[in-house]
Amino acid sequence: MSTNSILSQMPIDLGDNLILRFARPNDVDALAEFNARVFEDEKVGVGIRGLMSGHHPTVKASDFTVVEDARTNKIVSSMCLISQMWAYCGIPFKFGRPEVVVTEPEYRRRGLVRKQFEVIHALSASRDELMQGITGIPWYYRQFGYEMAMEVDGGRAIAGIDLPKLKDGDSEKYHLRPVVDDDHAFIRELYDCASCRQPFSTLRSEAEWNYEFGGRSENDFAHWKWLIIETAARERLGYVQYYPWIEDNALYIVQMKLKSGVGYLNLMPSVLQGLWKIAQAMPAYGNDKNKELKAINLELGRTHPAYHALLGNKIRVDEPYGLYIRVPDLIAFLRHIRPALEKNLVGTVAEGYNGELKLNYYRSGIQLKFNNGKIMDISNWSTGSVEDGDARFPDLTFLQLLCGRLRFNELKTNFVDCGGRDEAGVLLDCLFPPFTGNIWCLS
DSSP states (O other): OOHHHHHHTOSEEEETTEEEEEOOGGGHHHHHHHHHHHHTOHHHHHHHHHHHSSOSSSOOGGGEEEEEETTTTEEEEEEEEEEEEEEETTEEEEEEEEEEEEEOGGGOSSSHHHHHHHHHHHHHHHTTOOEEEEOOSTTGGGGGTOEEEEEESOEEEEEGGGSOOOOTTHHHHEEEEEOOGGGHHHHHHHHHHHHTTSSEEEEOOHHHHHHHHHTSOTTOTTOOEEEEEEETTOOEEEEEEEEEEEETTEEEEEEEEEOTTOOHHHHHHHHHHHHHHHHTTOOBSTTOSOOSOOEEEEOOOSOOGGGGGOTTSOEEEEOOEEEEEEOSOHHHHHHHTHHHHHHHHTTSTTTTOOEEEEEEOSSOEEEEEEETTEEEEEEEOOOSSTTOSSEEOOTTTHHHHHTTSSOHHHHHHHOTTOEEOHHHHHHHHHHSOOOOSOOOOOO
């Protein structure tokens, strides 16, 4: 069934008095209550209202799908699509984020989520979105063509009793303060600069930045706040982004950026002590019983320069989770990012590469042709046997290389049916650099 045909069929009778349709503005109360109740989280309900309010820069009510039981006129399943712009090594591309997938327990295992994914994927395709991604529980979204291919979250946690002590006079040198409107351009500049250091990043329009700075409800589950790091002379050095509540006995920091020429080594004791002081007055998340503040969690990704300034302290390493990724047309995506792939070869052992690279996905294949480091062609390639090609990737494991989660030899170790020529592995690692950050999705 083509993407256009399934969209044109909406609403769809699923049988057993269940109707699949797009949400309407007057569904907001029912959808917010439904999500808050099933997720057992009032902030999710507030977030649903924000997405459907008409004020969100990319989402409106009709970006939600709902399954309604005609016998009771109650919504029993729903999800939504949050469209946004990402970039790969500086090349923008459209990205679709399916989110808040929820079904009443008694209506599960009836294929309701699968059918909604068909519609959401068709809606995403109609917007020319080359990639989709979703956060969620282990394994579940693999059923719908996703691979847990990109790292998300992860970082370092430090208990309050282990925070670095301030040296004499340091308390007067550096301060944290809330952001004001005049700080917005400064934050955006630092964010854009830091984003260039990782292959994947999220781009935000003027409207999206304004929404992040002041458009969300304070009780929205995706509500963040910012603090400016400055000197006693009020020189801005950087910023911190955090959740304004205590969850699981911790304050969660999700971004920390410094301007060029400023290092973390001198700043971190003051920043951490300042955060600890501010967090003392924060409420607990929702009905979280773990209200006592015990730690600061730096959820800045697998690697971050701030971690190197925590030497000598008792640090807990939190391994990253995974973001599910779907690329419906891999050739189209690779062609779109071709200039970045060519640039990735510059300065590596594969610079100026000549030859072919045949990728065997067992059921299909792709061939890349190189001439002096330029990619002359990216096209389908028909495999003759399971051992054909320069590199072999079972199922969707290639996406883990594409998204920078694993290197080629790591894939070979983790998946015994992943393999290939050593030269191909070196070339692939040069084409697709590792991603070790923490992507800030539009929510």
